[in-house]
Amino acid sequence: MDPKTLKYTASHEWVKRDGDIATVGVSRFAVDQLTDLILIDLTKSKVGSTLEAGSSFGEIESVKAVSDLYAPVSGEVVEVNPAVAENVQLLAEDPYEKGWLVKLRLTDPAQVDALLSFDDYQKQVMDSPH
Amino acid sequence: MSGDLSLQTPLHAWHSAHGGRMVEFGGWSMPVQYTSINDEHQAVRNRVGLFDISHMGRLVFEGPEAESWLERATTNHVAKLAPGRIQYSLMVNDQGGALDDVLVYRMLDKGLRMVCNASNRGKVTDQLNAIATAMNLDPLTRAGDHTKTTAMIAVQGPKSEATLQRILGTPLGPIGSYQLCEGPIIAGPANGAHAVVSRTGYTGEDGFELIVPSPLALPVWETLLDAGREFDILPCGLGARDTLRFEAAMPLYGHELDESINPYAAGLGWVVKLNKGDFVGREALRRFKTNPERTRIGLALEGKRIARQGCPVRFDGAEVGVVTSGTFSPTLGRSLAMALVKPVVATLGARLAIDVRGRDEPAEVVPLPFYRRP
Numbered sequence: 050m051d052p053k054t055l056k057y058t059a060s061h062e063w064v065k066r067d068g069d070i071a072t073v074g075v076s077r078f079a080v081d082q083l084t085d086l087i088l089i090d091l092t093k094s095k096v097g098s099t100l101e102a103g104s105s106f107g108e109i110e111s112v113k114a115v116s117d118l119y120a121p122v123s124g125e126v127v128e129v130n131p132a133v134a135e136n137v138q139l140l141a142e143d144p145y146e147k148g149w150l151v152k153l154r155l156t157d158p159a160q161v162d163a164l165l166s167f168d169d170y171q172k173q174v175m176d177s178p179h
Numbered sequence: 180m181s182g183d184l185s186l187q188t189p190l191h192a193w194h195s196a197h198g199g200r201m202v203e204f205g206g207w208s209m210p211v212q213y214t215s216i217n218d219e220h221q222a223v224r225n226r227v228g229l230f231d232i233s234h235m236g237r238l239v240f241e242g243p244e245a246e247s248w249l250e251r252a253t254t255n256h257v258a259k260l261a262p263g264r265i266q267y268s269l270m271v272n273d274q275g276g277a278l279d280d281v282l283v284y285r286m287l288d289k290g291l292r293m294v295c296n297a298s299n300r301g302k303v304t305d306q307l308n309a310i311a312t313a314m315n316l317d318p319l320t321r322a323g324d325h326t327k328t329t330a331m332i333a334v335q336g337p338k339s340e341a342t343l344q345r346i347l348g349t350p351l352g353p354i355g356s357y358q359l360c361e362g363p364i365i366a367g368p369a370n371g372a373h374a375v376v377s378r379t380g381y382t383g384e385d386g387f388e389l390i391v392p393s394p395l396a397l398p399v400w401e402t403l404l405d406a407g408r409e410f411d412i413l414p415c416g417l418g419a420r421d422t423l424r425f426e427a428a429m430p431l432y433g434h435e436l437d438e439s440i441n442p443y444a445a446g447l448g449w450v451v452k453l454n455k456g457d458f459v460g461r462e463a464l465r466r467f468k469t470n471p472e473r474t475r476i477g478l479a480l481e482g483k484r485i486a487r488q489g490c491p492v493r494f495d496g497a498e499v500g501v502v503t504s505g506t507f508s509p510t511l512g513r514s515l516a517m518a519l520v521k522p523v524v525a526t527l528g529a530r531l532a533i534d535v536r537g538r539d540e541p542a543e544v545v546p547l548p549f550y551r552r553p
Contacts, residue, residue: 084214084215084216085215085216085418087483087485088484090484110483110484112216112217112485112506113216115485115487115536
């Protein structure tokens with residue numbers, strides 16, 4: 050997947066939209082900043098449950114810190130990636146393909162358009178102290 | 180980050196130029212890691228790693244009453260410290276709470292030195308000055324702060340002796356644990372420089388700590404990296420320093436120790452010599468010896484989530500203590516924590532629960548240290 054075609058949040062999640070389905074993951078930048086990933090906990094994301102944009106849908110734990118994962122858009126959880134919950138290294142190796150986290154059926158597909166473009170996200174990352 | 184008021188060690192520019200992710204720690208800008216904490220951790224456990232620890236406070240004592248001054252200020256028995264030896268010790272307040280954990284050095288010329296934590300240097304100096312005034316010390320007795328005029332580098336890991344010996348003109352073989360020597364650097368651009376070398380560290384591995392004049396820190400650092408190349412030496416940051424000391428169950432000030440924690444609760448009763456004569460905090464410590472109120476324990480979690488400082492510890496639903504440090508142990512491959520708990524639950528094998536961000540994680544009381552070197 051070409052990261053340039055994805056949409057992003059300031060909290061480093063990415064979204065890919067196919068019709069009314071949104072695939073959600075975490076950016077390469079975030080993965081590189083965290084380093085030393087221990088686990089990804091997606092127990093909050095149950096298939097059939099509904100996530101509100103901005104709500105926490107899981108947590109990602111590294112040696113340094115634990116971070117909440119935030120739903121970039123609202124929608125019903127239709128799939129959770131079992132492989133990444135099993136082996137968090139998939140996320141470190143391939144955050145845009147094998148490391149996807151959840152798929153949502155969008156409540157309002159227009160929410161995706163309001164997210165950051167790749168260029169805007171890059172700009173934000175460059176400007177932020179890290 | 181630039182533009183803040185953090186102090187910089189003489190190796191700061193090197194860290195920044197070599198991928199060091201700089202963070203503020205104890206008032207200093209220090210590298211938390213260069214690559215991954217896990218890789219740096221494994222380098223020290225299996226080979227050798229290099230740490231800039233120049234942020235640690237370094238005090239040099241002078242004058243006829245230096246020993247009685249330190250005897251009053253610290254809990255361990257300074258008079259028992261032979262030349263060339265080093266003692267782990269504590270400074271406590273009148274209530275018996277830990278002001279800092281320190282190393283006291285007895286140099287070969289019998290002079291005394293102290294290495295304290297960066298974040299506590301001001302507090303340690305203030306307490307020493309207050310004691311000096313109260314004791315009405317001879318004016319020739321004083322402590323010089325050498326923190327900024329010297330640098331401190333730790334070489335840690337099973338290949339630390341082989342690495343360091345290549346650049347040091349004094350044999351390291353006879354130097355035992357918690358002993359020191361002084362000698363010249365004999366390689367690289369710092370050739371001829373004088374180093375104080377101790378067999379000490381904060382990793383649970385064999386290792387050394389060097390004190391050299393600040394202007395020579397960079398050439399000594401680079402010469403050590405050259406000397407360790409055949410062992411795949413890695414520069415290591417504070418992240419790996421923390422996971423390494425954690426596995427070895429060495430206390431970190433601000434976590435296992437602070438002014439509300441007494442040495443007996445922290446498992447450091449062996450550093451308190453109540454019968455050596457008067458010292459600050461002795462009366463309070465006498466009481467804590469019979470009732471330490473809390474005990475430091477090790478906990479192994481069933482799951483992989485990390486219990487971090489401040490997580491409540493429960494037994495049968497009742498809160499019995501708090502986590503002081505926790506991480507995913509790179510060596511043991513599991514989530515571990517240290518906690519201060521009521522002594523009644525501090526039984527090996529006891530099953531407790533740790534509240535990790537609102538969700539209870541089952542954990543079992545296990546022996547400390549988590550890791551002991553082979």
